[in-house]
Amino acid sequence: RKEVExxxxxxxxxxxxxxAFNCTYSNxxxxxxxxxxxxxxxxxxxxxxxYSSGNEDGRxxxxxxxxxxxxxxxxxxxxxxxxxxxxxxxxxDSWGKLQFGAGTQVVVxx
Amino acid sequence: xxxxxxTPRHLxxxxxxxxxxxxxxxxxxxxMYWYKQSAKKPLELMFVYSLEERVExxxxxxxxxxxxxxxxxxxxxxxxxxxxxxxxxLCASSHTSSDEQFFGPGTRLTVL
Numbered sequence: 001r002k003e004v005e006x007x008x009x010x011x012x013x014x015x016x017x018x019x020a021f022n023c024t025y026s027n028x029x030x031x032x033x034x035x036x037x038x039x040x041x042x043x044x045x046x047x048x049x050x051y052s053s054g055n056e057d058g059r060x061x062x063x064x065x066x067x068x069x070x071x072x073x074x075x076x077x078x079x080x081x082x083x084x085x086x087x088x089x090x091x092x093d094s095w096g097k098l099q100f101g102a103g104t105q106v107v108v109x110x
Numbered sequence: 111x112x113x114x115x116x117t118p119r120h121l122x123x124x125x126x127x128x129x130x131x132x133x134x135x136x137x138x139x140x141x142m143y144w145y146k147q148s149a150k151k152p153l154e155l156m157f158v159y160s161l162e163e164r165v166e167x168x169x170x171x172x173x174x175x176x177x178x179x180x181x182x183x184x185x186x187x188x189x190x191x192x193x194x195x196x197x198x199x200l201c202a203s204s205h206t207s208s209d210e211q212f213f214g215p216g217t218r219l220t221v222l
Contacts, residue, residue: 031208032208032209032210034210041198041218042215042216043200043213043214043215043216044153044200044213045213046210046211046212049210087153089210089211091208097155097158097166097207097208098204098207098208098211099155100152100153100155101152102151102152103152
């Protein structure tokens with residue numbers, strides 16, 4: 001089993017709609033989680049940290065479910081500019097380092 | 111944003127060339143990373159440096175040689191690369207190895 005797994009998508013979302021997707025992780029002791037977005041041919045950029053109580057930043061909401069070992073990202077009122085690949089990050093069992101998932105592609109359509 | 115800079119931004123080299131990629135971070139971080147991202151593939155962690163010491167080499171071929179002379183600079187020395195090494199090479203830094211990472215813009219490498 002991969003240490004950090006994501007549905008690759010693509011999630012095709014009409015503009016203005018809500019989209020949500022999950023990321024599962026294998027290290028039950030994980031404490032630090034993050035969501036990044038990556039635009040085509042660009043570097044990943046930090047979107048938000050994921051706290052145990054959840055985290056909300058404008059239209060973006062991140063949640064942590066420790067029992068089922070997944071984190072989620074919800075995007076409300078999707079904009080065309082939200083089209084990107086969203087990478088989740090969780091600590092791994094090896095060397096305690098952060099591991100990036102392969103990403104979930106979101107395509108917002110007019 | 112100039113927190114993490116990388117040079118060159120684009121590089122084309124032959125298989126017999128030797129070149130170096132440079133990364134510099136201005137964030138006062140203690141950990142630095144090299145990643146490889148091939149077209150439409152996930153990030154692959156290559157090397158991790160913490161407090162200027164290499165803490166892991168993730169089974170990377172010896173034709174890639176990292177160097178971290180101080181906590182602000184990281185190099186990736188390249189020699190006798192293969193065409194399949196063509197990719198986007200990303201540098202990142204973080205305060206510690208469990209904190210969020212900040213990426214440079216990457217070097218797009220093409221090996222002919």
